[in-house]
Amino acid sequence: MNNVSKEYLLSLLQSGRRLDGRKLNEYRDIKIELNVSKNAEGSARVKLGNSEVIVGVKLEVGTPFPDMPDEGSIIVTAELLPFSNPEFESGPPNSQSIELARVVDRGIRESKALDFKKLCIVEGEKVWLVLIDIYTINDEGNLQDAAALAAMAALMHAKIPKYDGNKVDYHEHSGNLPLTRKPLECTVMKIGEHFIVDPVKEEEAFVDARLTVAVIEDGNVCAMQKGGEKALSIEDAEKMIEIAIEKTNEMRKKL
Amino acid sequence: MYKRKSRKLDEPREMEAKVGIIKRADGSAMFKIGNTIAMAAVYGPRNLYPKFMQNPEKGILRVNYNMFSFSVSERIRPGPSRRSKEISLVSENALLSCLNLEEFPNSVIDVYIEILQADAGTRCAGICAASMALADAGIPMRDLVSAISVGKVGDAIVVDLDKEEEDYEGGSTDMPIAMMPRNGKISLLQMDGNMSKEDIKKALELGRNTCNKIYELQKRTLKEKYMVEVENE
Numbered sequence: 001m002n003n004v005s006k007e008y009l010l011s012l013l014q015s016g017r018r019l020d021g022r023k024l025n026e027y028r029d030i031k032i033e034l035n036v037s038k039n040a041e042g043s044a045r046v047k048l049g050n051s052e053v054i055v056g057v058k059l060e061v062g063t064p065f066p067d068m069p070d071e072g073s074i075i076v077t078a079e080l081l082p083f084s085n086p087e088f089e090s091g092p093p094n095s096q097s098i099e100l101a102r103v104v105d106r107g108i109r110e111s112k113a114l115d116f117k118k119l120c121i122v123e124g125e126k127v128w129l130v131l132i133d134i135y136t137i138n139d140e141g142n143l144q145d146a147a148a149l150a151a152m153a154a155l156m157h158a159k160i161p162k163y164d165g166n167k168v169d170y171h172e173h174s175g176n177l178p179l180t181r182k183p184l185e186c187t188v189m190k191i192g193e194h195f196i197v198d199p200v201k202e203e204e205a206f207v208d209a210r211l212t213v214a215v216i217e218d219g220n221v222c223a224m225q226k227g228g229e230k231a232l233s234i235e236d237a238e239k240m241i242e243i244a245i246e247k248t249n250e251m252r253k254k255l
Numbered sequence: 256m257y258k259r260k261s262r263k264l265d266e267p268r269e270m271e272a273k274v275g276i277i278k279r280a281d282g283s284a285m286f287k288i289g290n291t292i293a294m295a296a297v298y299g300p301r302n303l304y305p306k307f308m309q310n311p312e313k314g315i316l317r318v319n320y321n322m323f324s325f326s327v328s329e330r331i332r333p334g335p336s337r338r339s340k341e342i343s344l345v346s347e348n349a350l351l352s353c354l355n356l357e358e359f360p361n362s363v364i365d366v367y368i369e370i371l372q373a374d375a376g377t378r379c380a381g382i383c384a385a386s387m388a389l390a391d392a393g394i395p396m397r398d399l400v401s402a403i404s405v406g407k408v409g410d411a412i413v414v415d416l417d418k419e420e421e422d423y424e425g426g427s428t429d430m431p432i433a434m435m436p437r438n439g440k441i442s443l444l445q446m447d448g449n450m451s452k453e454d455i456k457k458a459l460e461l462g463r464n465t466c467n468k469i470y471e472l473q474k475r476t477l478k479e480k481y482m483v484e485v486e487n488e
Contacts (some may be wrong), residue, residue: 037372040325048272050278054371058323079333082319083367084297090319092334131325133333137294138277170328206462230263 004202006191013194019202020049025243027198030254032153039170042158044149046150047226048198052084052137055150057177061121061127061168072119072127076105078134078147085117085139101134103185105227107214108132111222112154118178121163128160130177141200144212145251148185153255155179155197175194178207183222184251186244187212190232197247213244217252221245223231257409257425267403267465272383272476274391282392284420284476286384289417290374295439297392300362316357318347320381322370344380349382349443350389350431353397364394371432374392375418375429376404382443386431391480399443399473402433403453405450407450412457414465431454432462436470439463 004019028049037043040056052247064071078101082088093101093207094099108114119128121154132154133145134147189196190209199207209228216222264266267287277283281295288294294325303309319445331335346368354364366388368381379402386400405414423428428448434441450458 010263037292037323039326039327039372052325056323058325058330060330077324081321081367081369082298083280083294083369084277086301098476131324131330133330135323138279140278141409179488180365 006206009203009206010192010194012228013191013196018196019200024194024196025247027247027251030149032149032252032254034148034153034157038102040154041161041173042154042156044150044153045144045158046153048142048146050140050202051142051146051195053143053146053150053153054135054137055147056133057129058115058133059156059161059168060129060131060202061126061163064120064124064127068116069124069231070120071116072116072129073116074105074130074132076101076132076134076151077249078104078110080136080139080143086138088139099227100144100147101224103144103214103223104132104134104151104211106223107183107185108149108151108155111181111214111216113176113181113183115180117196118153120181134220136232139201141204142187142198144187145198148214149251152182156182157255181216182252183214183216184248185212186247186251188240188243190228190230190236190240195243197243209236211240211244212242213248215245215248219245257411257413257423259413263459264411264413265464267468268417270469270472272387272454272472274476274480280335280388280392282388282390282394284384284387284389284391286387287292288376288379288415290372291376291380292370293373293377293380293384294369295329295381296365296367296386297385297388299362299364299392300359300394301365302361303361306471310359311360314356314362314365315351316347316354316356316364316366318343318350318366318368318385320346320370320378322373322377325353326370326373342381343445345380346378346385346444349400349402350385352440352442353386353400354389355395355397358395359475364389365422373418374430375421377418378402379404379431379433381412383469383473387477390477398423398437399470400433401436401469401473402431402443403462404429405462405465406430406439406448407458409483412454412461414461430458430462432466434463434466436466
């Protein structure tokens, strides 16, 4: 499938260019479309160039964890649909889809983007569970950043359905989600000695190491995930974090 | 007599179709009817693995129908269910009758149907999208397949029931049908409810007329895509 050689890719990067003519630290065109699925409490479609992800948010009444009786919670899942990439297979979630979901989860959870205490209905008994489901539509690379961005866009516009203590009325709503921060994720890839963002499929195939960094609007980092086979130096990691902070700031303007 | 607020009893909801919505797929399409949105992607014909599943006489078709967890009011757990497995099977049969798989020995054609938003009639919308996606993938077909749900709401024979009508308190019968409009043959027929022989006859007639309308939209959408492509060259 891959008809680009690593040598060619490296020589391009050396001259400061990418396969599709972008600069090394340049994202593809970002498009966000809201409310793409009306039965969800919130939903968004994000396109990074030709990559496309849809995220929907549903709310359910559940029981709190015993150690956090007054806090609601989030549950993030990701489906790498065989629909979106000829190499994806049907079946239970594999490690790639679990990592995708968990890294989105941690960005939201650790930044305390949602005020979990405000999602409590009856302490020790009933809380709101926020279910964030990620579906890939077309995989042309960088699903991680697309998913995190779509999750944030969907959360920002999600409504809390009406609850009378017995039954949830999904056709009526009682307010917005208690969203206090807007973490976004940027995955910086290292290929040879070069750092790039928002890779296309051909570039992803040659990544030596990657670092996903979830950044809050104040510039603080709230979650990270290193991937790829090669190790990073401390200087590499610092540089990658710097790039991620700059890029998530730019991305946040699209929300 | 049961009456509809905003459309006639023999009038389907507003429809919209698109092809080529998923770049990585060999063929793809979207079919929207009212608030129901189905997307379909086709991959193949491609080699079938594991190898023992290959048939040297003819290729196989695999259809997978799936609803997004948030496509309905009460979230459904991601992944296959008994319902989705059954719909995958009947959709597969609905599409098989228009294909000539002898042309593709040892191969598989994968069709993935995803429901983004549901307001009844999802299997029919899925089949409409899937048959357009197969055509978009350049797979030789005897005809397109058009599908619509007909049935009875209260005492009225209707076409294209929405969710509210499916749950109608005075009783509701849902009869999804799929057809190859050119020869008028039925490739999917299911029913849940209660109807007399005469009612079924009327409903089938209504279904055929509506399938013909859907067929025109499907053909027009496919033609528009390829006409534009030729002009651009």
